[in-house]
Amino acid sequence: MTPTIKTVAEHAGVSIATVSRYINGFGSVRPANVERVRKAIEELNFRPNVIGRSLRTAQTRSFGVMIPSLANPVFAEAMAGIQEGAKEAGYTTVITNTDYSIEEEPVAVHAMLSNQVDGLILTVTQADDNLLLDQLDSEQVPYVLLYNQTDKPGRCAVSVDNVAAAREVAERFLLLGHERVCMVTGRIAASDRAEARRRGFLDGLRSGGIDHASVVEVDFVNMDVTEVLHSLFASPAPPTALFCSNDALAIAVIAALRTLGIRVPRDVSIIGFDGISIGELIEPCLTTVEQPSREMGRTAVQHLLDILSGEATRNMVFLPHRLRTGATTGPVSDTAPVVLQNPKHHSQKENKT
Amino acid sequence: MTPTIKTVAEHAGVSIATVSRYINGFGSVRPANVERVRKAIEELNFRPNVIGRSLRTAQTRSFGVMIPSLANPVFAEAMAGIQEGAKEAGYTTVITNTDYSIEEEPVAVHAMLSNQVDGLILTVTQADDNLLLDQLDSEQVPYVLLYNQTDKPGRCAVSVDNVAAAREVAERFLLLGHERVCMVTGRIAASDRAEARRRGFLDGLRSGGIDHASVVEVDFVNMDVTEVLHSLFASPAPPTALFCSNDALAIAVIAALRTLGIRVPRDVSIIGFDGISIGELIEPCLTTVEQPSREMGRTAVQHLLDILSGEATRNMVFLPHRLRTGATTGPVSDTAPVVLQNPKHHSQKENKT
DNA sequence: CTGAAAGCGCTAACAT
DNA sequence: ATGTTAGCGCTTTCAG
Secondary structure: OOOOHHHHHHHHOOOHHHHHHHHHOOOOOOHHHHHHHHHHHHHHOOOOOHHHHHHHHOOOOEEEEEEOOOOOHHHHHHHHHHHHHHHHOOOEEEEEEOOOOOOHHHHHHHHHHHOOOOEEEEOOOOOOOOHHHHHHHHHOOOEEEEOOOOOOOOOOEEEEOHHHHHHHHHHHHHHOOOOOEEEEEOOHHHOHHHHHHHHHHHHHHHHOOOOOOEEEEOOOOOOOOHHHHHHHHOOOOOOOEEEEOOHHHHHHHHHHHHHOOOOOOOOOEEEEEEOOHHHHOOOOOOEEEEOOHHHHHHHHHHHHHHHHOOOOOOOEEEEOOEEEOOOOOOOOOOOOOOOOOOOOOOOOOOOOO | OOOOHHHHHHHHOOOHHHHHHHHHOOOOOOHHHHHHHHHHHHHHOOOOOHHHHHHHHOOOOEEEEEEOOOOOHHHHHHHHHHHHHHHHOOOEEEEEEOOOOOOHHHHHHHHHHHOOOOEEEEOOOOOOOOHHHHHHHHOOOOEEEEOOOOOOOOOOEEEEOHHHHHHHHHHHHHHOOOOOEEEEEOOHHHOHHHHHHHHHHHHHHHHOOOOOOEEEEOOOOOOOOHHHHHHHHOOOOOOOEEEEOOHHHHHHHHHHHHHOOOOOOOOOEEEEEEOOHHHHOOOOOOEEEEOOHHHHHHHHHHHHHHHHOOOOOOOEEEEOOEEEOOOOOOOOOOOOOOOOOOOOOOOOOOOOO
């Protein structure tokens, strides 16, 4: 395909060291030789073999990124920021997704480490109590967590303040007069941020005098929310407001409610979390806690870079969130209670996200 | 971080060759030594350095993937299929996105080639007449195009039949009685599939006796569709049906029409292209040409693998599409012409997709 | 079945 | 300013 540096050197009538110097801009090369090398490279269509360089320099100038899934736009957006930041710094990224499977996490990380990535950006299910992270710590592998929320000191993570944000969600519901509220979330055990959001939400409600809010866990991967919602709204005092732990889930919930004959926001208010851009385009447009995902991705890269260069400030970094008011929220209504329709047998197909 | 094979060998009291044989399962190792090596690897937490191996074997077992953007769910879905297929075959993937910028294409490809990827999966803007692809051909770099449509023989691509699919879209509109139809598309010059879809669409209309359909190009990246739609619908005989060249655009168009006071499908029918899963969840749910994106990704990997192993069948591969009927299409209505509202100054923010 | 040794493409220390 | 050379971690002949 492309020749080696040796061929280029012969072609230019210089030594491989000179060619190397030319390529890397290190040391100096006589103008006449610069020209000869340049020409040789062009004529031979030479591309330096990064593998050879990496072996020698013991660094690949690449990052490993592990996220649950690219199908959730919030991670795709963060990736955009990561790629952007990495490119600016001259780094390549290797992406692996776990499909929300915790067993994949160590496999993926080890694969990336085998590929000698210089650092890792990870979104794990659980950052507090995590053997894999402990191992990385003990091996001194540079990594930054993204979206994870952890109190463990020395563990560097980029995130919004999920607890505070969720508390604001509760406050908003209370302000609108909602008292029968509920949180719909993916498996709490599989997500420290879901846990933080629950904590903040319940805490916020408690401050407003509501102690009995229920939390419903759903299988987020397959998003079979219809059944759960059906039983939730079959109760004599169904919720008038739902906090969904992320936007993808919120959108699925709204769709499922529709098949049940429950209208948003007339019958029930919805607030999501993430601020994915599609949320602004749908009808009614989604009220949600906006995270600066792209910026978070960039920040994660920046921190990793800082760690690599020794300016290590290993701790949590919180970026600001914003409660974005859409049209899925409204004041609690006094109208007759919801009349539930039978869910159309919509053959809820596997709908990974 | 992790030791080298030499350390493992010393630790196990064998030579590095034996360790290598053990790791690769090639050649045979005495059971006693197997055990000693296994133990040494475990104790030292050894991970073979893939860089060293790659340099020696002159293959990385990795693919380079270049797509326009991960923010468009259709590519994220294809990536899922690619990752899946690659993983099964023991390959890693390196992803680069061009953000729809044609200048980035050669840069990205050369970067991946410098990283010695064993093959490429590419979505380019233009597959027919493309210097970069010509270069890859002449350098004999193994690659497979994805989503691109080309007639150039020997150029391997995985796609649906965009022309046929778009023709079906036209037929559907005609069947519903629409005569004033229009296509809204990203820059045609920047997408061979958009071009193919236009060709099929216009051809289908022509077969139904419609010769005057207009095609409107929009800046897809920034999705500033409101203005274009406003002038389109300000005409005395505005279209009653719109074919959008992809679902992300269709969703943006529906949102923009909403701000203009134009309702879908009452005032205008919409058909998209791609079949992204979010399209099924929105209200009204999107009528679209469904592509089997995940499957296309897998197929692309399979073909690349075939090419690498010499079973080269270098040609276009068409996967079946399906016109999925949603709720954005309906018969043409006889009601009064659309009354246009002024577009709310929605501060159309940059909304990359 | 095992070990010694060469060498993949490159960089960097050293010598000139 | 330039060339020579060692060696990064690994696989793979080739002898034994």
